Amino acid sequence: MGLDFTVIPKYLDVVLLGCLWTIAITVAAALVSFFGGILLAVVALYAPAVIRLPFRAFEFVFMGTPLLLQLFLIYFGLVQIGIDLPAFVAGVIGLGLHFAVYNSELIQTAIISVDRGQMEAARTLGLSRTQALRKVVVPQAVRAVIPPIGNNMIALLKDSALVSVIGVSELTLSAQRAIGATYRPFEFYLLAAAFYYVINLAMEWVQRRIERRIAISR
Amino acid sequence: MTESTDFVQIRHAQKSFGTLEVLKDISLNVARGQIVAIIGPSGSGKSTLLRAINDLDALTGGEVWLDGVQVNKQLPHRQYEKHINEMRQQIGMVFQHFNLFPHMTARENVTMAPKMLKGLSAEEADALAKEQLDKVGMLERIDYYPSQLSGGQKQRVAIARALAMNPKLMLFDEATSALDPELVSEVNQVMKKLAEEHMTMIIVTHEMDFAASVCDRVLFMDQGVVVEEGPPEQVFGNPQKARTRAFLRKELDNPE
Numbered sequence: 001m002g003l004d005f006t007v008i009p010k011y012l013d014v015v016l017l018g019c020l021w022t023i024a025i026t027v028a029a030a031l032v033s034f035f036g037g038i039l040l041a042v043v044a045l046y047a048p049a050v051i052r053l054p055f056r057a058f059e060f061v062f063m064g065t066p067l068l069l070q071l072f073l074i075y076f077g078l079v080q081i082g083i084d085l086p087a088f089v090a091g092v093i094g095l096g097l098h099f100a101v102y103n104s105e106l107i108q109t110a111i112i113s114v115d116r117g118q119m120e121a122a123r124t125l126g127l128s129r130t131q132a133l134r135k136v137v138v139p140q141a142v143r144a145v146i147p148p149i150g151n152n153m154i155a156l157l158k159d160s161a162l163v164s165v166i167g168v169s170e171l172t173l174s175a176q177r178a179i180g181a182t183y184r185p186f187e188f189y190l191l192a193a194a195f196y197y198v199i200n201l202a203m204e205w206v207q208r209r210i211e212r213r214i215a216i217s218r
Numbered sequence: 219m220t221e222s223t224d225f226v227q228i229r230h231a232q233k234s235f236g237t238l239e240v241l242k243d244i245s246l247n248v249a250r251g252q253i254v255a256i257i258g259p260s261g262s263g264k265s266t267l268l269r270a271i272n273d274l275d276a277l278t279g280g281e282v283w284l285d286g287v288q289v290n291k292q293l294p295h296r297q298y299e300k301h302i303n304e305m306r307q308q309i310g311m312v313f314q315h316f317n318l319f320p321h322m323t324a325r326e327n328v329t330m331a332p333k334m335l336k337g338l339s340a341e342e343a344d345a346l347a348k349e350q351l352d353k354v355g356m357l358e359r360i361d362y363y364p365s366q367l368s369g370g371q372k373q374r375v376a377i378a379r380a381l382a383m384n385p386k387l388m389l390f391d392e393a394t395s396a397l398d399p400e401l402v403s404e405v406n407q408v409m410k411k412l413a414e415e416h417m418t419m420i421i422v423t424h425e426m427d428f429a430a431s432v433c434d435r436v437l438f439m440d441q442g443v444v445v446e447e448g449p450p451e452q453v454f455g456n457p458q459k460a461r462t463r464a465f466l467r468k469e470l471d472n473p474e
């Protein structure tokens with residue numbers, strides 16, 4: 001029995017819907033990881049120890065354990081203490097926080113690398129340190145690490161397949177469902193791979209546009 | 219306290235970085251509208267003195283007063299932060315390396331602080347940006363980013379940014395030292411214009427000609443002390459101290 005791609009059209013809508021879920025979860029988790037990354041970076045660098053140390057412990061968990069385990073923990077574990085999250089939300093939080101920790105590392109380094117004169121110029125105008133960080137230092141730091149953050153976001157897209165294990169009908173799980181009905185794994189996994197690739201290309205395109213846009217303001 | 223010669227007062231300023239004593243008991247009074255140049259060899263403490271005035275470098279001893287208010291007042295941390303932020307709004311500073319905010323246009327560089335700290339409306343901010351950038355001859359470049367400007371243009375925007383807070387005092391730390399020679403005069407022109415408007419200024423500079431032509435008084439610093447001070451004609455024309463003469467001779471031989 002060779003390949004038979006004629007089975008695809010019948011299940012295309014299932015897979016396309018999965019594709020949309022993958023895009024939704026990726027975009028939502030990317031936003032969480034971006035703003036969460038900024039927050040974590042600022043806390044790590046500037047917050048007093050009482051705030052910093054709990055965050056540090058949290059980061060340890062998110063860097064040192066498998067994402068899969070984190071997803072189980074958030075989706076199945078939190079129910080036991082009365083927090084019953086929908087699978088999609090649990091997936092966004094898990095993926096988002098996981099990559100927020102990676103983004104935070106990048107942003108911290110970038111904040112430290114912003115020229116000292118920038119903070120001084122802002123303080124000289126009368127801004128408080130917090131105001132200067134928000135308006136002057138952090139925006140520059142973030143611009144400097146847009147390319148590596150973009151790479152993290154593409155890793156996030158690929159890892160979004162993991163949320164299938166908590167039952168989010170994203171691209172991988174949809175392909176599996178189509179396979180369950182047709183016994184055609186090769187065709188549908190290839191189809192899913194093609195969709196991932198297209199989303200990947202779209203993300204790279206967006207990233208390049210952003211980079212071009214900010215090139216002048218660096 | 220606002221009697222004219224007391225407008226800016228530095229009283230017995232002392233500053234050490236660890237064991238290195240950089241300022242050794244410096245006192246200086248500047249009257250309202252007066253323009254003082256600080257000259258001296260590299261490492262003599264000129265920048266440190268200037269940066270002590272707005273507390274970018276905190277003094278280890280002595281006091282700084284502006285218009286009857288002590289800048290480096292002893293206050294609990296939170297109160298001090300509030301106080302110093304208010305004081306700094308009244309003290310403009312211009313840096314050797316401009317320190318423009320690269321992610322903001324000229325307009326945004328000028329209006330960011332006034333909008334944030336003085337609650338200017340969008341229209342007021344727009345008018346302010348145009349007024350200040352026009353003053354430094356940068357109105358046509360109002361929507362340019364720093365990366366699109368020459369060094370001299372950047373420094374003029376930086377001056378506009380400082381002026382936009384309507385400061386009582388302007389501090390210049392070698393504002394033209396990082397510029398290509400052909401760009402120096404456009405910045406000097408702007409500073410001259412401020413002088414004509416009777417802005418009180420303290421100017422650290424390596425440009426003796428400029429100091430001589432614009433300033434009311436010249437201070438020669440060496441190794442953390444004021445060696446000699448007086449009107450430019452005297453300090454440049456008839457220096458009393460051997461160290462001043464040696465310094466001036468070197469400056470004239472190889473001006474930076």
Ligand SMILES: Nc1ncnc2c1ncn2[C@@H]1O[C@H](COP(=O)(O)OP(=O)(O)OP(=O)(O)O)[C@@H](O)[C@H]1O
Binds near residue numbers: 258259261262
């Ligand atoms: N943050 C600092 N930590 C330690 N030492 C410092 C610091 N800032 C300045 N110094 C030292 O203090 C001395 C005076 O420095 P300052 O920058 O005030 O000199 P300057 O007169 O402005 O010199 P230049 O003409 O080169 O700008 C120098 O020996 C310098 O190395």
Ligand SMILES: [Mg+2]
Binds near residue numbers: 264265266391
């Ligand atoms: Mg200096």
